[in-house]
Amino acid sequence: MLDRAEGIYMWDTDGKRYIDGSSGAMVSNIGHSNPAVLDAMRAQMKKSTFGYRLHFQTEASELLAAKTAALAPEGLNKIFFVSGGSEAVESTLKMARRYALTQGQSQRFKMISRYPSYHGCTLGALAITGYAPMAAPFDPMMMRMPKVAAPRAYLDGLDADDPATGLHYANMLEAKILEEGADTVLAFIVEPVGGASTGALVPPAGYMQRIREICTHYGVLLIHDEVMTGGGRTGHFFGAEHWGVVPDLVSISKGFGGGYVPLGAMIARDDIVEAVMSAGGFIQSFTYAGNPLACAAGCAVLDEIEKHDLTGNGARMGDVLAQRLHGLMQRYPLIGDVRGKGLLTAFELMADRDTKAPLPAALNAHSRLVDIAYDNGLIIYSRRTRGGTSGDHFLVCPPMIWCSRTRPATWLISCRSWAKAVAPVSNSNVMTSATFTCSNIL
Secondary structure (H helix, E strand, O other): OEEEEEEOEEEEOOOOEEEEOOHHHHOOOOOEOOHHHHHHHHHHHHHOOOOOOOOOOOHHHHHHHHHHHHHOOOOEEEEEEEOOHHHHHHHHHHHHHHHHHHOOOOOOOEEEEEEOEOOOOOHHHHHOOEOHHHHHHHHHHOOOOOEEEOOOHHHHOOOOOOHHHHHHHHHHHHHHHHHHOHHHEEEEEEOOOOOOOOOOOOOOOOHHHHHHHHHHHOOOEEEEEOOOOOOOOOOOOOHHHHHOOOOOEEEEOHHHOOOOOOOEEEEEEHHHHHHHHHOOOOOOOOOOOOOHHHHHHHHHHHHHHHHOOHHHHHHHHHHHHHHHHHHHHHHOOOEEEEEEEOOEEEEEEOOEOOOOEOOOHHHOHHHHHHHHHHHOOEEOEEEOOOOOOOOEEEEEOOOOOOOOOOOHHHHOOOHHHHHHHHOOOOOOOEOOOOOOOOOOOO
């Protein structure tokens, strides 16, 4: 039972202290109970805690939209606020479809994604998620969308630093577009750095640039799912900045609001939104979209990231963390791979590092490891690596306030324990669906 949380620590009601080694679910990027964020929330609560976006614009939502647009890639200035990652992804899918209709391309409806992948738990997001245990129970209720292989070069014995490897995986997208019929494909959605389903998977050299070229060539919209990578965790505010690639639509959440209030957003290319608005508007509605309290918290979170250069700290401390994790990999053969960017890092456990054979699924090593860590006062986040049915990885994603004064070793538990476990604004940037004339708030 949680009692309180502060900084990188959390306490239960018995007084036991835990290190939040995964920032919850990669959410608490600036740590817990940040005084500046709490002060901003109190100030907003004194003014208003709710203002329905079809009735009012709010100062907090307009300010957060402007801040977000300033951080986004050039040309992506329109913001639609939501309450979380699934809603953000769902909104990008619907915006893409609405845009296709404005262009007279009603035949475009197929959303290509990767396998494995995770994009959310609403039915629309599940249809593009490549994680069998989550999606399979709902197959009769939705239309599954086509998939291409995630670029897991380490499993395929390929050199991730070789541009030929990136081209190899990117060309799978082109082949799938042609197989499905290029005029029927609406969009391709990708996490710049893999999240829960692939465990901080970094794309091989040239991959991100090539998929952008392919999408442009075939008139397919490129959607970046930055729900986990957005907010500075990888060493850039948006993960895709590592490769200089500009998408057409972006979903963001988690670290965007830092866990203080449910918050997320769709970020859209200006001309996409303008076309949809001119054709009658974006028919999409969430009660808490643009909630002033959430947006005030979001503004304060972005201010803290900028003020304390937490994105830069994520890059610097990510190097320290990666060095320590690779050191453990050299010592313990149970660790088959270490990967990630910044403070979005992961271990993958394997029975044989050379053959890449996973541990027996029945051992449930990933969940057992989480339990052992929890008993030792460390919170980490694990998932099955290979489509949800086998393989074990866990994410090491401390808050971006972590520094070298906190000994990196304190984030880790003994690999001997693992072995035991597995052996047995006038120029407004916000869109509105009220009249579609006054500001650009959705």
